[in-house]
Amino acid sequence: MGPLDGIRVLDFTSTFLGPYCTMMMAQLGADVIKVEPRHGDVVRGVGAARNPGMSATYMTVNAGKRGIVLDLKSPEGRRILDRMAAGADLVIHNMRQETAVSLGISHRRLREVNPRIIVVEAFGFAPDGPDAGRPAYDDVIQAACGLADLESRRQGRPQYVTTILADKVCALVAMYAAMAALFERERTGEGQNVVVPMYESMVSFLLHEQLAGEAFVPALGPATYPRTTSRFRRPYRTKDGHIGVILYTDGHWRSFFESIGRPELAGDPRYRDIGARTRNIDELYSLVETELAAGTTGHWMRRFRELDCPAIEVRTVDDLIADPYLNEAGVIVEQDHPSEGRVRNLGMPARFSLHSRAPGSLRHAPRLGEHTREVLAEFGYSPEQVAAWAERGVVGAEPRATG
DSSP states (O other), rough: OTTTTTTTEEEEEOOOOHHHHHHHHHHHHHHEEEOOOOOOGGGSSSSSSSSTOOOOHHHHHTTEEEEEOTTTTTTHHHHHHHHHHHTSSSSOOSHHHHHHHHTTTOOHHHHOOOOOOOEEESSSTTSSSTTTTOOOOHHHHHHHHHHHHHHHHHHHHHOSSSSSSHHHHHHHHHHHHHHHHHHHHHOOOOOOEEEEEHHHHHHHHHHHOOGGGGGSSSSSSSSHHHHOOOOOOSOOEESSSSSEEOOOSHHHHHHHHHHOGGGGGGGGGTTTTTEEEHTHHHHHHHHHHHHHTTTHHHHHHHHHHHHHHOEEEOOOOHHHOHHHHHHTTSSSEEETTTTEEEEEOOOOOOOOOTOOOOOOOOOOOOTTOOOOOOOOHHHHHHHHHHHHHHHHHHHOOOOOOOO
16 A cells, blocks of 8 residues: 555566666555566666576566566557556656557557556657667766766766666656656546656756856856865765765854864855855865864764764665664565565655555565466456467466466
């Protein structure tokens, strides 16, 4: 149960952006039906795995879904798609537009069988833009949107952010756009086509603080936010570790200057207010780096708590996995998978007062074709029909349990 209980989603996505988006829908209670071709989602082969096709990456972004295999290139597969779309609320894919049209997954076609259907399409580039139709993955979008170049201000050369940030951000954009379309349908009764282009989404995401002087026409100064591009903006080394700290307000800096025995710096014209500090941020961050290196992590964490300054010890991924709080809070969830044994999944971090959190209750990530028989039965197809289609390759289904 959840806020999206009763919403049915046909998920034609693959790799990461789309599956991450629909996984969040499943966490919120939607019935997400993952529709795969016979070879399955390519991410089934990415990362550690106990069995072929059930990789760690695949399982983390496909938990909570039911899985079927359907050949959309066959006439029968297209008719099955139409019947499913007639009973669905959302269709989502991240194929190229021409591929989706050729497979019958377009709003123009699906609205003929369901005028209330919402079709969400995630592309690398907007269909009406100069780069329309070009293939794109996270790295390409990080390079295109300016993110890799911004990293060069601190790293000395263009760099990708370590996580697949573009995929994750655009999954969130697709999520809130889909929710807005569902809300509008409640008021108007009409479905619609929602396009989420990765490049344009990431440019919008990136530029909010980086426009800087270019926010004005004519420009009052260069683009980029000096604080975030400072080469000294990084976790600072202590005698025995690293600390992430951000001193931001007048009060933070005044307290810090006093703690290092240099209270007069609070009145220095270079550091007197946030505007001056931003212009001279390299000098300030260099000072912080020098001071923190002289003490231990424990010393500085005690001092920053006393000063009420935002600071935390640098934690590793292994630290997070072992953190009992994150497990207790349902952020990292352990559960038993019927074929993969004991596994970890990630829970929904948002909390809703009308819905109790139930760690471990999310449906396991489906094996290829695991729910084909179950799902098609719900849409009115007999076991004999499904068996005949499976024999001909129209659908893919796990063998029936015996004994």
